[in-house]
Structures are given as structure tokens and as C-alpha cells.
Amino acid sequence: MTTVTTRTVEYSADNLTMFGHLALPAGAERRPAVLIGPEGVGLSDVERHRAEALAELGYVALAFDLHGGRYLEDPEEMLARCLPLLTDPDRMRGIGHAALDVLRAEPRADPDRIAAIGYGTGGAIALELGRDGVDLRAIGTINAVTTGRPGEAARIRCPVWAGVGSEDPIMPPAQRDAFAEEMEAAGVDWRLVVYGGALHAFHHPPVDHTVLPGVGHHPRHARRAWRDVVALLAECLPVTMVRGLRSTNTPRP
Numbered sequence: 001m002t003t004v005t006t007r008t009v010e011y012s013a014d015n016l017t018m019f020g021h022l023a024l025p026a027g028a029e030r031r032p033a034v035l036i037g038p039e040g041v042g043l044s045d046v047e048r049h050r051a052e053a054l055a056e057l058g059y060v061a062l063a064f065d066l067h068g069g070r071y072l073e074d075p076e077e078m079l080a081r082c083l084p085l086l087t088d089p090d091r092m093r094g095i096g097h098a099a100l101d102v103l104r105a106e107p108r109a110d111p112d113r114i115a116a117i118g119y120g121t122g123g124a125i126a127l128e129l130g131r132d133g134v135d136l137r138a139i140g141t142i143n144a145v146t147t148g149r150p151g152e153a154a155r156i157r158c159p160v161w162a163g164v165g166s167e168d169p170i171m172p173p174a175q176r177d178a179f180a181e182e183m184e185a186a187g188v189d190w191r192l193v194v195y196g197g198a199l200h201a202f203h204h205p206p207v208d209h210t211v212l213p214g215v216g217h218h219p220r221h222a223r224r225a226w227r228d229v230v231a232l233l234a235e236c237l238p239v240t241m242v243r244g245l246r247s248t249n250t251p252r253p
């Protein structure tokens with residue numbers, strides 16, 4: 001298991017001071033990098049641990065902030081901020097670009113080898129970076145089969161992987177179908193995995209505050225989804241490993 005170092009990075013986006021979580025693998029050489037977007041509640045230890053798990057695999061990983069260092073436990077407050085954001089592609093792109101600039105500026109990150117993964121609102125932001133024509137090696141999302149402005153999906157330059165729960169009322173079958181139609185019409189190399197019996201945010205461990213109806217953890221599918229994300233990165237953004245850097249098992253997020 002590699003030694004991972006972490007630090008908080010401060011930057012500006014969406015008229016807020018953001019606080020991202022940067023995780024670096026051992027060594028001094030440049031590594032491929034991964035941008036990680038959180039669910040609508042905001043950056044938490046869940047995404048921080050995922051960044052560290054990816055650093056254990058040899059990636060430079062940045063989990064970005066959505067709400068200026070705040071975690072929005074109140075569902076009404078979260079919706080009041082996220083719903084307008086999700087209808088404004090330019091705002092989403094601004095948040096994504098600001099975090100991407102921080103990641104690209106990190107000396108350990110290879111600016112030409114970056115992937116973006118995200119969950120919920122963070123996944124929608126990852127997709128908007130692709131629709132904005134950003135040069136990414138892969139986009140992976142869970143709970144974010146969102147569609148964009150007409151025709152802009154054709155600017156996506158990398159494979160797109162999306163995961164969603166079959167019982168997710170926030171991303172219902174009609175939304176999944178619209179996403180698939182958009183990707184197919186744009187000629188994107190895309191995949192959609194539907195996890196049977198899973199609700200929205202099925203990947204997220206249980207929390208001790210009120211959540212929206214239709215949200216629920218599914219431990220088995222959460223593990224599967226993490227393995228699928230890691231497999232996407234291994235396919236599209238492989239790490240040239242040095243001896244002793246990687247364990248034989250996929251680190252748990």
C-alpha cells in the first residue's frame with residue numbers, strides 16, 4: 001500500500017471560496033489525475049476517502065467543493081442551491097473549470113492525462129466539462145444521467161460511463177432514456193449500468209441526518225459501482241506503476 005499525502009486546497013468558484021481535498025501518491029514523478037465531484041450535499045469524508053483510495057492506486061486526485069466549505073444536511077437548503085445550479089450549465093462549468101485549473105496546476109498531476117468522475121450534482125458537473133469540450137480521458141458518473149443543451153454532447157472527447165439505481169426516483173427511466181439518446185446521437189463512446197433494486201445515492205454510506213425520499217444505501221451495489229469506476233480509469237487512464245506502489249486489491253473508497 002502506497003503512502004498517500006493530503007492537503008486542503010483553497011480556490012474561488014461560483015462567487016465562493018472553495019476548499020478541495022487533494023490526495024497525492026508516493027513519489028515525485030507526474031501521475032495521471034482524477035477530478036472527483038460530490039453529491040449535492042457537498043464535499044464530505046466520503047469523497048475525501050475516495051480521493052485517497054485513488055491516490056493509493058497511483059493517481060493524483062482532487063475532490064472538489066460545491067458550497068464554499070459547507071455540507072448541506074438540510075434537504076431543503078440543498079435543493080435551494082442545487083436545483084438552480086443544475087439548470088445552469090455555465091455555472092456548473094465554472095465550478096468544474098475552477099477545480100480543474102487547481103488540479104492541472106498541481107506539479108504532480110499530468111495535465112494531459114485527466115479524468116473526471118462525479119456523484120449526483122458533481123457528476124452533472126463532470127458531464128458539463130465534457131460537453132464544454134474539455135480534453136478528458138474519461139468521464140464517470142453515478143446518479144447523474146443528466147442531459148445538456150442540444151448538440152453539445154458532440155463535444156465530448158472521451159468515453160462516458162454512467163451508473164444509476166433501477167429504483168432511483170430522481171433519475172427515473174425516462175431520464176435514463178433521454179441521456180442514452182443524447183449520448184448515442186452525439187456519437188459518444190458511452191455505457192450505462194443500471195444497478196437492480198438500488199435507490200438514488202446508493203453508493204453513499206448511511207448518514208445521520210434527514211435525506212430526500214428515494215435516497216438509500218445499497219452496500220453490495222456500492223462496492224460494485226466503485227469497482228466499475230476503478231475499471232473505467234484503468235482502461236482509459238492507466239497508471240504506470242512502480243514496484244511496491246500498488247496493493248493487489250482495489251482500495252475501498
